Amino acid sequence: xxxxVRGVVARAKGEPVGIETIVVPDPGPGEALVRVQACGVxxxxxxxxxxxxxxxxxxxxxHEAAGVVEEVGAGVSxxxxxxxxxxxxxxxxxxxxxxxxxxxxxxxxTHNANQPMTLVDGTRLSPALGIGAFADRTLVHAGQCTKVDxxxxxxxxxxxxxxVMAGLGAALNTGQVSRGDTVAVIGxxxxxxxxxxxxxxxxxxxxxxxxLDPRKLDGARRFGATDTxxxxxxxxxxxxxxxxxxxxxxxxxxxxxxPETWRQAFYAxxxxxxxxxxxxxxxxxxxxxxxxxxxxxxxxxxxxxxGDCLPSRDFPMLIDLYLxxxxxxxxxxxxxxxxxxxxxxxxxMQRGDVLRSVxxx
Ligand SMILES: NC(=O)c1ccc[n+]([C@@H]2O[C@H](COP(=O)([O-])OP(=O)(O)OC[C@H]3O[C@@H](n4cnc5c(N)ncnc54)[C@H](O)[C@@H]3O)[C@@H](O)[C@H]2O)c1
Ligand SMILES: [Zn+2]
Ligand SMILES: [Zn+2]
Numbered sequence: 001x002x003x004x005v006r007g008v009v010a011r012a013k014g015e016p017v018g019i020e021t022i023v024v025p026d027p028g029p030g031e032a033l034v035r036v037q038a039c040g041v042x043x044x045x046x047x048x049x050x051x052x053x054x055x056x057x058x059x060x061x062x063h064e065a066a067g068v069v070e071e072v073g074a075g076v077s078x079x080x081x082x083x084x085x086x087x088x089x090x091x092x093x094x095x096x097x098x099x100x101x102x103x104x105x106x107x108x109x110t111h112n113a114n115q116p117m118t119l120v121d122g123t124r125l126s127p128a129l130g131i132g133a134f135a136d137r138t139l140v141h142a143g144q145c146t147k148v149d150x151x152x153x154x155x156x157x158x159x160x161x162x163x164v165m166a167g168l169g170a171a172l173n174t175g176q177v178s179r180g181d182t183v184a185v186i187g188x189x190x191x192x193x194x195x196x197x198x199x200x201x202x203x204x205x206x207x208x209x210x211x212l213d214p215r216k217l218d219g220a221r222r223f224g225a226t227d228t229x230x231x232x233x234x235x236x237x238x239x240x241x242x243x244x245x246x247x248x249x250x251x252x253x254x255x256x257x258x259p260e261t262w263r264q265a266f267y268a269x270x271x272x273x274x275x276x277x278x279x280x281x282x283x284x285x286x287x288x289x290x291x292x293x294x295x296x297x298x299x300x301x302x303x304x305x306x307g308d309c310l311p312s313r314d315f316p317m318l319i320d321l322y323l324x325x326x327x328x329x330x331x332x333x334x335x336x337x338x339x340x341x342x343x344x345x346x347x348x349m350q351r352g353d354v355l356r357s358v359x360x361x
Contacts, residue, residue: 002026003033007117007135008342009125010059013051016343017061022125024137025115027073032142034085037154038336039133040064041345041357042162042190048128049346052282060117060125061342062134062359063089066158069145076142084150086160086319088311089129091143105173105310111141129162134342136361146311148319155336155358156322156329159190160315162306163356164332167194168318169307170253170278172202179203181250184240184268186231188216190332190355191278192255193223199251200224201327208243210236210264213352222331240268248273253304257281263289271298278304336360 007022027033039062048059069083079085091111093099098106112130117139119125125132132138148157159165167190171177175195183199185192188211199207200223209220210229217228229239241248248270254261257279265275266289294301307314321327334354337345345357 003137004120005136006339007132008061008339009119010049010057010061012057013055014049017049018343019340021120022060022135023118023120024135024139025117027071027139028115029074030076030111030142031073031113031115032069032076032079032140032145033071034067034087034138034140034145035070036065036067036133036135036138036361038066038158038361039359040159040162041342041349041359043349044162045128046346046349054126056126058119058123058125060127060132060135063087063129063131064158064161064163065131065133066154066161067133070137072142079142079145079147083145083147085145086148086157086311086315087131087133087140087144088146088161088315089131089144090306090309090311091141092310105308106305111143113139113141115139131161134339134359146315148316149323151323152319153330155333155360157319158358159329159332159356160318163190164194164329165309165314165318166278166304166307167191167255168198169309169314170255170276170304171195171198171251173308174278174302174304175251175253175274175276177202177204177251180205182206182208182244182270184208184210184249184252185220186210186236186252186254186261186265187256187279188220189255189352192253193220193332193355195253195255195278196220196225197223197327201321206244206249208240208249210240216352219355223328236264237268244270247271250274251276253278255279259285259287262287266297266301269297269299274300274302276302276304278307332356333358
């Protein structure tokens with residue numbers, strides 16, 4: 001029997017989102033039905049509402065979620081009803097050219113559910129990042145369910161599903177921050193603050209947080225930043241150089257994703273250092289650099305898709321660190337809200353009032 005549940009739907013470009021009744025089918029082969037317990041509000045949800053990702057309206061929003069598997073379809077053996085899971089948008093295929101070369105965190109053919117969730121009149125919904133978890137229940141591919149220790153709070157665990165994992169992974173996986181490295185993070189929203197936490201976790205000797213908003217700099221200190229730079233009144237490149245003995249940081253992470261911040265990252269890095277771009281630029285942005293500087297400064301210029309995470313490897317490990325008190329996932333939860341408060345929470349996010357609002361179901 002299909003389930004009729006509440007879900008937050010974006011009907012048309014730029015229009016406020018609202019709660020609608022949605023129809024969630026029983027899981028078919030390879031699929032899982034999940035009772036959502038908590039789902040964080042991410043910038044990507046606003047981008048969907050604004051038509052900035054695709055124009056396949058209506059969208060079922062929400063994608064940073066944790067919950068309990070309720071039913072599984074035929075052929076599903078990795079998860080079973082009752083399992084506590086974090087939903088991921090990287091259900092690896094095991095067969096594409098990335099997977100077959102042993103780099104599944106780049107998988108180019110990730111799985112989503114085959115059956116659509118719909119409105120009551122049968123209109124097909126596009127679930128955000130193939131998840132759609134601002135809903136009492138959602139249908140996903142079983143590979144999108146990653147089992148973690150059920151002692152974790154759902155509000156904290158769900159954050160690994162997107163932004164916090166992207167930031168932690170930008171430092172740990174893409175930037176390969178290691179003990180003694182100096183690290184700078186430009187932009188300390190949810191993603192950048194997680195990158196600060198990741199750098200601290202990896203044993204960085206110095207973690208420099210950069211933002212335009214002093215509230216964000218205070219927050220970054222709580223997650224392990226050793227120094228802060230207020231980008232409103234400081235020369236960012238010069239400040240990072242001064243804080244690193246005049247040479248620049250080993251790893252600089254751009255968690256804003258604009259040409260000016262990426263350029264700062266490029267020049268604030270030591271020779272042979274690494275730049276990680278985890279903030280997402282928009283289509284009109286371009287960058288112009290002397291090619292000799294690209295050559296002469298050496299090192300690596302990398303992008304970080306979803307923190308280059310492998311959910312089955314990274315989620316349980318990070319939840320264990322959280323339960324040991326070594327990773328403060330609860331600290332990212334600025335507020336818990338109800339399903340009907342999603343639209344208002346977008347405004348609070350855009351004003352920079354919160355790191356993460358988390359819907360509790
Ligand atoms: N790569 C991925 O897989 C992935 C996943 C999730 C989100 N993201 C992206 O990461 C970026 C950050 O997401 P977020 O949720 O942290 O957003 P956010 O809006 O909460 O944080 C951005 C922060 O950057 C600061 N900022 C803006 N301009 C700045 C400047 N010129 N110098 C210094 N600081 C500046 C803001 O004050 C804010 O604190 C977004 O572009 C988002 O789309 C990427
Ligand atoms: Zn693959
Ligand atoms: Zn997201």
